[in-house]
Amino acid sequence: MFFAPWLPPGQPLRLLSSTVKALRGGPVFDSHNCNLITRLVPYNQFDMAFDAPLHIETRVGSAPGTRIVTLNGPLTLRNMFELQAMLRGGEMPKLSILDLSGVPYLDSAGMGLLVNHFVHCQNHGAKFVAVGVCQRVLELFKITRVDSIIPQSLTVEAAEA
Numbered sequence: 001m002f003f004a005p006w007l008p009p010g011q012p013l014r015l016l017s018s019t020v021k022a023l024r025g026g027p028v029f030d031s032h033n034c035n036l037i038t039r040l041v042p043y044n045q046f047d048m049a050f051d052a053p054l055h056i057e058t059r060v061g062s063a064p065g066t067r068i069v070t071l072n073g074p075l076t077l078r079n080m081f082e083l084q085a086m087l088r089g090g091e092m093p094k095l096s097i098l099d100l101s102g103v104p105y106l107d108s109a110g111m112g113l114l115v116n117h118f119v120h121c122q123n124h125g126a127k128f129v130a131v132g133v134c135q136r137v138l139e140l141f142k143i144t145r146v147d148s149i150i151p152q153s154l155t156v157e158a159a160e161a
Contacts, residue, residue: 052074053073054071054074054075054076054079054080055072056069056071056072056082056083057072058086061097061156061160063095065093065094065095066093066094066097066160067096067097068097068099068156069087069099070099070101071083071103072102073103073104074103074104074105074110075103075106075107075110075114076106076107076109077109080109084113084116087117087120092121092126094127095126095127095128095129095159095160096117096121096126096128096129097128097153097159098114098117098128098129098131099131099132099156100130100133101131101132102132103133103137104134104136105137106137111144111146114146114150115149115150127151129150129152130150130151130152131152131154131158131159132154132155
């Protein structure tokens with residue numbers, strides 16, 4: 001149940017799934033296009049229930065000892081644990097590239113995971129590069145000053161060079 005400040009006190013506003021989707025920018029909400037959709041309601045804790053899943057793809061880079069992890073979907077508390085286990089499991093690569101080009105947004109837990117992985121790489125003598133950071137995530141990087149700590153690259157190829 002949601003309460004709206006424009007309704008009389010005690011008058012609940014019940015939102016159906018279709019109403020929530022319409023408020024977010026149209027009948028079909030795609031979290032990957034969240035930077036392109038003008039929203040009437042800012043992202044909040046209720047949106048987490050509607051987050052798209054995080055798809056994780058891992059591959060070996062062209063240089064030996066390089067692991068490329070491609071993410072597709074929002075990086076939030078709801079879905080970060082699988083990624084965290086994958087990043088910590090197995091042998092530590094010399095170069096860890098995290099392709100964030102498919103990540104439309106992340107929350108504080110997602111930001112914490114990125115900083116934690118950066119520190120983990122530093123402690124093991126490895127290098128970590130974030131690739132393809134979208135404007136929305138880059139703004140969060142700038143606000144938290146993470147952009148001055150975590151190396152970034154526009155493309156995976158440039159990160160491998």
